[in-house]
Amino acid sequence: MSRAIIHQSQALRFTLRNTCQNTLHYRSIFTGTTGVKINHKNLNFDFKNLINCSQHNINLDNSNYNQHRNYSSHFTYVPDTVPSSEGETVRMNFYQAVNNAMDIALASDPTCVLFGEDVAFGGVFRCSLGLQDKHGKDRVFNTPLCEQGIVGLGIGLAVAGSTAIAEIQFADYIYPAFDQLVNEASKFRYRSGNEFNCGKLTVRAPCSAVGHGALYHSQSPEAYFAHTPGLRVVIPRGAITAKGLLLSCIRSNDPCIFFEPKVLYRSAVEQVPTKDYEIPLGKAEILVEGDNVTLIGWGTQVHVLREVAQLAQDRLNVSCEVIDLMSIQPWDYETVINSVKKTGRVVIAHEAPLTCGFGAELAATVQKECFLHLEAPIQRVTGFDTPFPHVQEPFYLPDKWRCLEGVRTVVEF
Amino acid sequence: MGVSPFSILSELLGRKSGCARGKGGSMHMYCENFYGGNGIVGAQVPLGAGIALAHQYKGDGGVNIALYGDGAANQGQLFEAFNMAKLWKLPSIFVCENNGYGMGTSAERAAANTNYYTRGDMIPGIWVDGMDVLAVREATRFARQMCAEEKGPVVLETVTYRYSGHSMSDPGTSYRTREEIQEVRAHRDPIHSLKDKILQAELATAEELKVIDTDVKEEIDRAVKDAKADGEISMEELPADIYSENLEPYIRGITAVDKLKHLNIGSRVNYA
Numbered sequence: 001m002s003r004a005i006i007h008q009s010q011a012l013r014f015t016l017r018n019t020c021q022n023t024l025h026y027r028s029i030f031t032g033t034t035g036v037k038i039n040h041k042n043l044n045f046d047f048k049n050l051i052n053c054s055q056h057n058i059n060l061d062n063s064n065y066n067q068h069r070n071y072s073s074h075f076t077y078v079p080d081t082v083p084s085s086e087g088e089t090v091r092m093n094f095y096q097a098v099n100n101a102m103d104i105a106l107a108s109d110p111t112c113v114l115f116g117e118d119v120a121f122g123g124v125f126r127c128s129l130g131l132q133d134k135h136g137k138d139r140v141f142n143t144p145l146c147e148q149g150i151v152g153l154g155i156g157l158a159v160a161g162s163t164a165i166a167e168i169q170f171a172d173y174i175y176p177a178f179d180q181l182v183n184e185a186s187k188f189r190y191r192s193g194n195e196f197n198c199g200k201l202t203v204r205a206p207c208s209a210v211g212h213g214a215l216y217h218s219q220s221p222e223a224y225f226a227h228t229p230g231l232r233v234v235i236p237r238g239a240i241t242a243k244g245l246l247l248s249c250i251r252s253n254d255p256c257i258f259f260e261p262k263v264l265y266r267s268a269v270e271q272v273p274t275k276d277y278e279i280p281l282g283k284a285e286i287l288v289e290g291d292n293v294t295l296i297g298w299g300t301q302v303h304v305l306r307e308v309a310q311l312a313q314d315r316l317n318v319s320c321e322v323i324d325l326m327s328i329q330p331w332d333y334e335t336v337i338n339s340v341k342k343t344g345r346v347v348i349a350h351e352a353p354l355t356c357g358f359g360a361e362l363a364a365t366v367q368k369e370c371f372l373h374l375e376a377p378i379q380r381v382t383g384f385d386t387p388f389p390h391v392q393e394p395f396y397l398p399d400k401w402r403c404l405e406g407v408r409t410v411v412e413f
Numbered sequence: 414m415g416v417s418p419f420s421i422l423s424e425l426l427g428r429k430s431g432c433a434r435g436k437g438g439s440m441h442m443y444c445e446n447f448y449g450g451n452g453i454v455g456a457q458v459p460l461g462a463g464i465a466l467a468h469q470y471k472g473d474g475g476v477n478i479a480l481y482g483d484g485a486a487n488q489g490q491l492f493e494a495f496n497m498a499k500l501w502k503l504p505s506i507f508v509c510e511n512n513g514y515g516m517g518t519s520a521e522r523a524a525a526n527t528n529y530y531t532r533g534d535m536i537p538g539i540w541v542d543g544m545d546v547l548a549v550r551e552a553t554r555f556a557r558q559m560c561a562e563e564k565g566p567v568v569l570e571t572v573t574y575r576y577s578g579h580s581m582s583d584p585g586t587s588y589r590t591r592e593e594i595q596e597v598r599a600h601r602d603p604i605h606s607l608k609d610k611i612l613q614a615e616l617a618t619a620e621e622l623k624v625i626d627t628d629v630k631e632e633i634d635r636a637v638k639d640a641k642a643d644g645e646i647s648m649e650e651l652p653a654d655i656y657s658e659n660l661e662p663y664i665r666g667i668t669a670v671d672k673l674k675h676l677n678i679g680s681r682v683n684y685a
Binding site for chain 1 (some may be wrong): 427435436437438439440441452453454455484485487488489490515517518522523524535582583587588645646648650651652655664665666667668673
């Protein structure tokens with residue numbers, strides 16, 4: 001059995017080394033050169049077939065993946081850099097950048113408060129570490145376990161003039177607060193004829209897959225809230241964008257939901273400017289310029305798409321343009337449309353399930369605006385239409401091979 | 414009622430012999446008459462009230478026990494369930510397992526009223542020492558009798574303690590001292606207390622109890638070994654058991670044209 005795995009994985013390593021720019025990512029899988037048992041997930045995908053196949057049916061029988069459990073994440077983090085004109089920078093990871101943003105917000109705005117479950121000791125992901133000591137118990141405090149109450153409380157605080165940052169411990173737990181967000185927060189300004197608003201409310205929640213989250217610690221609920229006019233939904237891809245976007249959300253005059261991909265909390269390390277800076281909401285960013293295919297994603301998926309762009313260049317000689325949407329609502333319509341008009345082919349990728357995921361909105365709008373520019377139907381590569389699975393997570397996620405398959409499909413149409 | 418340790422450990426590891434076929438994981442243990450754990454704590458209380466209503470309606474004499482923690486005791490949906498249960502005199506036993514901490518937040522910092530047995534408002538409540546096995550049994554018996562006599566819902570607060578952290582990512586020491594944990598372990602441990610009681614009442618000798626200890630350790634060790642060796646469910650189960658009757662020809666997959674066959678695999682235990 002183990003010999004079969006070693007054999008297969010060596011073939012795998014050969015293929016991946018050929019294509020993958022960053023072999024560091026796979027070290028945890030391929031430690032087998034000395035004959036030591038390889039920590040490897042024996043995927044049942046025949047990679048040769050995947051690249052060349054003309055069928056779209058995924059064969060799901062009998063994966064022998066219980067042998068070695070330790071697999072590395074499905075993406076390689078690509079850090080951003082800032083020009084030296086941005087001033088002094090400090091090496092920070094994602095949660096430290098979030099912490100820094102909240103620290104700046106609390107320091108610069110005396111009405112600002114931060115609250116949520118377990119935030120006093122630093123929070124489950126250490127985002128609020130040290131903030132209670134620094135700014136006081138009346139400004140950084142724990143709430144009981146009641147999401148509906150937390151968001152309702154936040155709306156009240158915001159309406160009364162305070163800047164409220166409400167933390168929901170995991171995005172999967174946001175649903176008890178769904179009514180407060182959708183029926184109250186989003187409609188406050190509208191229904192009161194602009195007499196009242198809760199614009200200074202920001203709701204922060206960790207989202208997306210983390211490798212071991214299973215059904216209730218891995219969800220990406222951005223589509224539910226994008227469907228609600230009156231809310232802003234923002235998802236950063238790294239430490240620098242996290243700090244800038246969070247400060248923009250906190251200072252925005254409209255209620256914002258800030259989703260933080262939890263798998264990036266420690267892995268996303270960048271040189272983040274120490275100054276107070278904001279990244280405008282509603283603007284997407286083109287990370288990689290290209291001519292043949294537009295790849296659109298947000299959060300963790302952006303890093304997967306970067307790798308897909310490289311793979312597409314190397315293996316398919318296809319030049320991809322990678323766009324990080326950053327703001328889900330409102331989304332940067334202009335940047336996306338201009339890119340699609342240039343390339344004529346689109347692949348949209350997100351972890352959330354396919355039906356009515358945010359990719360559906362993007363696809364519908366793009367096809368309407370760019371119909372005559374499109375060379376192929378718009379391809380969405382997303383999670384399955386199932387609940388987020390327990391042990392089958394690596395097969396559920398739209399990893400780089402599936403996205404590459406999507407690129408191949410649009411190119412060969 | 415109940416499942417074997419092997420089944421539970423398999424479920425934790427996501428293997429096929431798990432009580433939810435490995436699809437649920439740690440928070441989703443199910444078996445006959447056991448309606449599961451819930452990842453969103455507090456969600457199980459209205460569920461419990463509903464099951465109690467079903468028992469009342471069917472007249473089968475059944476009673477429902479819904480358990481939640483001191484953290485979840487502050488969820489709004491509990492009070493909705495309490496209200497309905499009292500209004501309709503449901504045969505419901507609501508048990509608050511108060512271990513003093515809602516993960517990292519102590520009960521005093523989360524609840525204005527930490528007498529959780531009183532929080533049923535019009536529902537009578539019983540405070541129980543959760544570390545005393547016999548007390549818990551008697552309280553449950555009493556509560557069950559109350560429900561059987563149609564004396565309506567009851568709230569039990571069982572005061573207990575949690576030695577380890579809340580979950581894998583919680584070390585359990587950043588919000589409480591190690592001395593506190595050790596003190597409880599030394600003086601209030603339920604198994605040791607029961608053992609002392611048995612020995613004092615001379616119902617068994619220390620050697621006989623030691624035999625039980627060893628047997629249990631062996632059983633669990635064996636279950637762990639078996640669970641680790643057990644296989645995971647096949648990939649076909651990823652799109653299985655989403656619906657009872659899948660009306661679309663296929664479940665949509667990763668790209669818009671991938672077709673996954675929906676299968677119905679698990680067998681239902683809750684009703685015929």
